[in-house]
Amino acid sequence: MxxxxxxxxxxxxxxxxxxxxxxxxxxxxxxxxxxxxDPSKDFRDSDLRYLNFCGADLRGYDFSHSDLRHCIRNENTKIDDSTKFEGALIEWIEVEAVPIVLQMQGVESAPGSEQRRELLRRMISEFGRTQHIVTYLVSAATRAKKFDDFLDFADYLPSALNEDQRKSLRETALRLLAKRVSRSKSRTRREKTAIFATDSIVNRLRSSGGSLSEVIYSNLAAVINSKNETLALKDMAFVEPQDLEAAIRLL
Known part of the structure; x- marks a missing residue:
């Protein structure tokens, strides 16, 4: 030890x-x-994601306010009214979906954006954009710490999402964008330099296709056109942080 x-x-x-x-x-x-x-108290308020509950007798367990997303169960997992899930986050994975879960774990532990994107590409190529995978991508995107990380998942999200999913993604993107712009301003202490915080974001959005990122880019084009600064996104120097914010709000 x-x-x-x-x-x-x-x-x-x-x-x-x-x-x-x-x-x-x-x-x-x-x-x-x-x-x-003690099953009746030691698993409350805990991060229990990706645990394997196959065959487990969970009667009498208290998982209140715990994170049980992507936990695996099968027909032999025993759960009844004595199993407490008050306030818990639950996204059960049936044992047949274990290969997908293993790939999700790989995405979560990827050391950088390039590796993460490659693993996402492989996962979607092998399993498609199933409801399970889309739910995971939304969850992962909303847990992103940086805007670039958010885009790693947004690039693989379909454009058709329900309103709750769009709301969560919209709020996350706005928060991460504000954080990035604020950091850019603090480095130079000049308001105008905030525009450079959006350059790499716009470049990434421009190269996206058939995804949520493409929707944001299309929204950005509409915002720019409405300002009559250009009829197409040819000169990205005119894109300001507030333009990108407006595009995200249109999600």
């Missing part, structure tokens, strides 16, 4: 880890029993 962890853990905690690591059956509820955790 790592020396730092060894110093931080109690003897009971070390014993619990050893019991779990030595367990022969990977079934979730059996591992919980080995660990000594």
């Amino acid at each position: 790592n020396r730092l962890l060894d110093d931080m853990l109690t003897a009971d905690e070390k014993d619990a880890i050893d019991r779990v690591l030595g367990g022969r059956n990977p079934r979730f509820d059996l591992l919980v029993e080995l660990s000594g955790l």
Whole structure:
């Protein structure tokens, strides 16, 4: 065991880890029993994404306010009225969809944009834009920390989305754009330099096709045309942050 962890853990905690690591059956509820955790309280307010609940007996578990998105279950997973999900985020994955989940995990752990986009391309090429995958892409986009990361997912989202999905994406894009513009201004302390914050965004939108990004680009063209500065997006120097913001609001 790592020396730092060894110093931080109690003897009971070390014993619990050893019991779990030595367990022969990977079934979730059996591992919980080995660990000594209490199903009625130790899984509240927890990030439990991507856990495998196949065959597990989840009766009596309290998952209140926990994140259970992309958790795997099958016909032998036992859930009844004693299983609590109050306030939990739930997106069950049936065991048949496990290959997709594994690819999603790869996307989540990708070290950079290029690798992430390649994994997304492969996933959609293999499985298509199913409802499950679109739901995942929306969720991942709304969790993005930077606008470029948001576009990685927007480039693969279909243009046809429901209003709730569009609202979530719209709010995220506006927040990330404001963050990017603010950072650009703070670097030079000049208002006009904020325009450079949008240059790379517009270039990416221009090269998108058949996706949500293309919708944003089309909206941007409409915004620019309405300003009578150009009839087509030929001179991108005229695109200001507020133009991009207006285009996003049209989603």
